[in-house]
Amino acid sequence: MSFTMICRGSLLLLLLTGLVSADPAKRLSDERPNFIIMLMDDMGYGDLGVMGEPNRETPNLDQMARDGVLYPEFYTGAAICSPSRAAMLTGRLPVRNGFYSTNNFGHNAYTPQEIVGGISDDEILLPELLKKAGYTTALVGKWHLGHRPQYHPMDHGFDTWFGAPNCHFGPYDDKETPNIPVYRDRNMMGRYFEDFQIDRKSGESNYTRLLADEAVSFLQSQVNASAPFFLLWTPDASHAPHYASKEFLGKSRRGLYGDAMMELDHSVGRILNALRDNNMTNTLVFFSSDNGAALVDKGHGGSNGRLLCGKQTTFEGGFRVPTIAWWPGQAAPGTVSHQVGTQMDLFTTFTQLAGQPIPDDRVVDGIDLTENLRDGSITDRSVFFYRGDLLMAARVGHYKSHIWTFTTPPEELGNGTDHCPGMSIANLTTPEQINRTDTPVVIDLSRDPGEMYQLPTYTDEYQTEVNKMYKVITDHVTDMVKGRPALDWCDQAVMNWSPSGCEALNDCLTPPKSDPYRCYWPH
């Protein structure tokens, strides 16, 4: 479909449905919506009030759901941060875009600061397409698609960036390991625990407020802009080590994690209010999380509600995430959509709405949710659950078949790491990697989102669903072109010793001699 056709079609639709807003500030020349993705870090399916969290820390998100579309069946592209983010921004599964490793069979990999690789130049990212379509693009928050210069967000479609390339682990001593830098655009502004404080004892940090301020400033800078914008807002306070501003510390009923939730929710409210106050409601906003809650945080992290297990696993607790869309005048308020969605769909939806063609030289896993948002129509689609490049499970219709099962390996369990604490389902939550392709475990997710009750193998229902699933997986894998694995190699020398801009801050550190090794991925 050509750009002209899409634009004409959209305008026609707008005129016919009377949805053209009377907003005096609207761009006469460009009716295309702005886009915002608010992507949380390790926030679980059950962490929002609207998703049942008993402490009800999220009045702004609950209201956002009432004003927009709640998606109770929305998935990430992976159960861990970097691959999930890479999937969202490329519209493609990590197995295709290369965000995996083959070092450890069927294990998850990500981008710690010793990682050598990052997002490939061969991948086309959503911000690149939107920029091509004339959008102004901004990243505020964590990147996590590689921290070395060639992987910087500014070289992969973003006009501006404020935030960090990696997780805010630390504090480090800057000798064995450097602290993680925080960038503005191409230059570091300082480092976590040095210039951007997180008090590990009290949990106090004003960093979420900084990120909210940055987002609001960006929006204000766009009020009179002639081009639409794309803002990717990725705060990380709900990822361990959790933190919150003084204003929110001790305010929740469930400790620091709840305090962080309250501040993130408050920030969501600030951003939506900035849109309203500036007559910028021709903006499609998606709120979601990069993966399920990290249950290894042992009651100090988030909640996946009734879903099975957490981050790192291919159970629902790893992949299904709280998701809300908000698009005043276009998506009917108070909608609950049972569209099965994935974050890769944002790539396709936003690209289409921006009038750009979807790349046709590669497989894109995302589907276009525009009609679903506008009129609730449902598109049938399957979901694939990988660990690394190993396909572990598939959702076909409302049935999920597990062809490999794996929770946490015994040596990790021995270290106190448990991705499925307190959960023990025969044939399903296995600490060993077990191939069940011959007799998959089949779950009816509509009746049983917690994956507690398996379809008996002797039933017709089981056989029917298994056969359907085999066919869908056959379609999916037989022409699969796997990306070159980007997360195989580590090297202490590539860590954030001397990020660009360190000279001006007198904060350049000396890297050790390069000594690449295959990264070890424990689960």
Next chain:
Amino acid sequence: MSFTMICRGSLLLLLLTGLVSADPAKRLSDERPNFIIMLMDDMGYGDLGVMGEPNRETPNLDQMARDGVLYPEFYTGAAICSPSRAAMLTGRLPVRNGFYSTNNFGHNAYTPQEIVGGISDDEILLPELLKKAGYTTALVGKWHLGHRPQYHPMDHGFDTWFGAPNCHFGPYDDKETPNIPVYRDRNMMGRYFEDFQIDRKSGESNYTRLLADEAVSFLQSQVNASAPFFLLWTPDASHAPHYASKEFLGKSRRGLYGDAMMELDHSVGRILNALRDNNMTNTLVFFSSDNGAALVDKGHGGSNGRLLCGKQTTFEGGFRVPTIAWWPGQAAPGTVSHQVGTQMDLFTTFTQLAGQPIPDDRVVDGIDLTENLRDGSITDRSVFFYRGDLLMAARVGHYKSHIWTFTTPPEELGNGTDHCPGMSIANLTTPEQINRTDTPVVIDLSRDPGEMYQLPTYTDEYQTEVNKMYKVITDHVTDMVKGRPALDWCDQAVMNWSPSGCEALNDCLTPPKSDPYRCYWPH
């Protein structure tokens, strides 16, 4: 406090706060509110959309929560039907009102139709007090406080009754076991599976519609009444065997249970609309469930969300129930209250609001929620979790201490009965009854409503909470007067062979010779 004082106080409050409604139909002579309790059967904490159920089957209940007060920390008096209902209507724990058995140590008992006992004449029931206060009282639905003539609801405070005395198990052959009767007032109108059909294969039954019709008819009969009313509405479609009307069959995404949920939700909407349409919004409505979801229904029953285990257990999944209050003009819409409540509080709250004194010759466990409803003020209170007359756990503040642990005994597990399917928490989900009084398992319910993470015993927090709990339990048990156990004796002869009214229907069956035996309670 005297009746006069309460009335004067209430009137003053109404005048001061400007809450006197301009409703033309209001009773000039009586400003006391009407009361409705909508008590569901085996509906779980996680079954409502507003509590996070992904299929979102409950638009009316979700709206009721938006228009009223949601109580995410509300408990039943027991994790099984009859004792729970007896607790609610007496305002007293089953261990006090006698709704337990000593036949099997620390096991639950209830009122199957072979039970000899029922609610004691010595107990004062909420409808009795309300009737004394001039209220018209109606029961529509399941009773479950004893089915023999002396236990009939009409002899324990209700002016009218339409419904059944026991669970709708069956169909029976009327030889070994009679089918359960359905009464109107003092006479049976027919029996389940004979005159009141439930198609066990398709799940079709119009019984929920009948109960909703009855409720609405009762409300309409009260439009011009001079006295306020109390309606106890207790449908049982969410208790196995589940059923729904043809209109709702197959309409949900999770099978018959979801269909039943949709019909119950629809009925709640009908009842609230009847109040609105008839200018009867001076009505305090509580929606709740008699205990947690029955997880033994293996994915065909309800959901307790992220709570641990289900019906029959003293974990949160047994006792914590979805609860909403609705009181237009008095309770602020959209409130979430973290008041720790129990259904026994309805006894105290309604009695006080009706201007009746709370009985002072016995311990009443309920507290008055009136101020909480009106201004959100919180009363500190503890919750006690019994199985039978064995105190298993106590909630003090937001900490819960388990002094006995027990899930399902091995012989029941062998039969396929499992109250904690897929859940296995060290020291907590024990199939054996284990006395942990020396080293209780302590949970911080604010952070961990799923009871997954135990406070380490070496921490100060643990010692502080254990000591508080010992003191609270000491206060609670040292002067405990246990009721005479009402559920010890069974006899096939007392079953529903010849309920009152059977003659007119030519439906009297011949009972076997009386042969009382001690009931066996398996868990």
